[in-house]
Amino acid sequence: MPQSSDKKRPVRTADGSVTLYSERFDECYHSTRDGALRESLQKHILPAFSLLPPKEEITILDVCFGLGYNSWTTLHYLRKHSSPEKVTILSPEFDRELVASLQNFDYPSEFEPLRPIIEAVSREGVYEEERFRIEILFGDARERIPEIDRPVDIVYQDPFSPKKNPLLWTREYFAELRRIVSDDVIVTTYSSATPVRMGLYENGFLLYEPPSEGVRSGTVASLRPLDLKPIDMELKKQRNPAAASMRDADFL
């Protein structure tokens, strides 16, 4: 779906950081109640890095790039932490016009030191230095994700909502994720919807309540047991036999 004609307007969120409202998706890019920066930090970056086993080199899949808060907050985090030594972020996004506009976006002051990187990514779609590489995978996430040929250690699962962006939440979509992730992967998402959790569970992911502080709950998914409160999907299925994952066929 071409996104260039999408009209957007800025919205200030609860923590003072600015997000956008998309007319086409009829949704904001972030939770206005949690705050764009706080949501990124508390729902994605901190849970992912606190749960990932120590590794020298990692690959992160940031689905989808949008305003880049999750990628920029990752960089902000890495400036204060020496591990991992090398980080690659791959981020699908089909809205080229949005990415090109980000060099002028009203980001929070925390991102000020990242300005040269933001400008480079906005202009070129890619930036690389010794410790860090970020690349926007322009195009449809469903086409670009299966092309990834290195094990992904962290997935920030952050598209628009399952209602508005269903093809990035289906059982088949999660099967594609499953194929490209490492055994240690940590998947973070703001969604706690049962069909989303079913889609992950049916692909072998274990599900947990996230340790997020001061933001609404979401889900953490992993392929190995984590020291978090587990979500018992068998019990959920017993209590609600009609619970089902979303399927591509319902939206294509």
Ligand SMILES: C[S@@+](CC[C@H](N)C(=O)[O-])C[C@H]1O[C@@H](n2cnc3c(N)ncnc32)[C@H](O)[C@@H]1O
């Ligand atoms: C909720 S926003 C992402 C917010 C982003 N993580 C951030 O921190 O700013 C969703 C993004 O997904 C993009 N998008 C939606 N469907 C897509 C698809 N099938 N392929 C690629 N990008 C898609 C939209 O253009 C939008 O920028």
